[in-house]
Amino acid sequence: MVFYQLPKLSYGYDELEPFIDAETMKIHHTKHHQSYVDGLNKSLIEISAESHPKYISAILSELTSIPESGRSAINFFGGGFENHRLFWETMIPNGDKIPGGTLEDQIDVYFDNFDNFKKIFSETALSIQGSGWCWLVFNALYHKIEIITTSNQDSPWTLNKTPLLGLDMWEHAYYLKYQNKKPDYVDAWWNVVNWDYVGNRFSELS
Numbered sequence: 001m002v003f004y005q006l007p008k009l010s011y012g013y014d015e016l017e018p019f020i021d022a023e024t025m026k027i028h029h030t031k032h033h034q035s036y037v038d039g040l041n042k043s044l045i046e047i048s049a050e051s052h053p054k055y056i057s058a059i060l061s062e063l064t065s066i067p068e069s070g071r072s073a074i075n076f077f078g079g080g081f082e083n084h085r086l087f088w089e090t091m092i093p094n095g096d097k098i099p100g101g102t103l104e105d106q107i108d109v110y111f112d113n114f115d116n117f118k119k120i121f122s123e124t125a126l127s128i129q130g131s132g133w134c135w136l137v138f139n140a141l142y143h144k145i146e147i148i149t150t151s152n153q154d155s156p157w158t159l160n161k162t163p164l165l166g167l168d169m170w171e172h173a174y175y176l177k178y179q180n181k182k183p184d185y186v187d188a189w190w191n192v193v194n195w196d197y198v199g200n201r202f203s204e205l206s
């Protein structure tokens with residue numbers, strides 16, 4: 001039987017300082033993310049799908065294929081699991097600050113330039129009411145990149161969009177250090193974006 005596990009981070013909790021503080025990272029990873037891992041495993045057992053052959057992103061893409069009684073829990077915990085897994089991967093100490101390659105070209109096509117993209121993404125993130133995520137996604141249907149938001153732990157996969165980069169806008173992601181200064185959290189986060197990873201993710205799609 002395969003159970004989901006809390007993924008290991010490739011950097012220490014204090015290595016995203018001063019942008020994301022060590023205490024927030026530690027609690028976010030070991031408590032919040034762990035609770036989504038546990039909730040996902042439990043939800044899969046409850047619908048007897050603990051040995052589901054597909055990875056959670058594929059399950060989220062076709063939620064209607066699983067029993068209705070488990071859909072809401074799998075949407076929440078599965079989304080929470082996968083959203084956070086990607087969130088850790090898309091951050092890195094000493095981020096390279098700018099995207100490159102084909103992703104940079106696409107950002108220029110759809111958002112004029114990188115600064116304008118950052119401005120729109122930040123404004124969109126700050127427009128979220130309550131808990132949620134802001135995303136750069138690839139929309140395969142229209143073959144284009146887009147900025148979207150999702151509520152709670154809803155995943156872009158459930159909208160058939162591929163998440164490339166996501167920003168956690170739940171209070172647990174920033175409150176210890178930034179309190180109500182949400183714009184400062186968003187500004188700081190840009191410094192630790194792992195554009196290499198995000199760009200490679202995009203290249204593999206196109």
Ligand code: MN3
Pocket residue numbers: 028032084168170172173
């Ligand atoms: Mn979170």
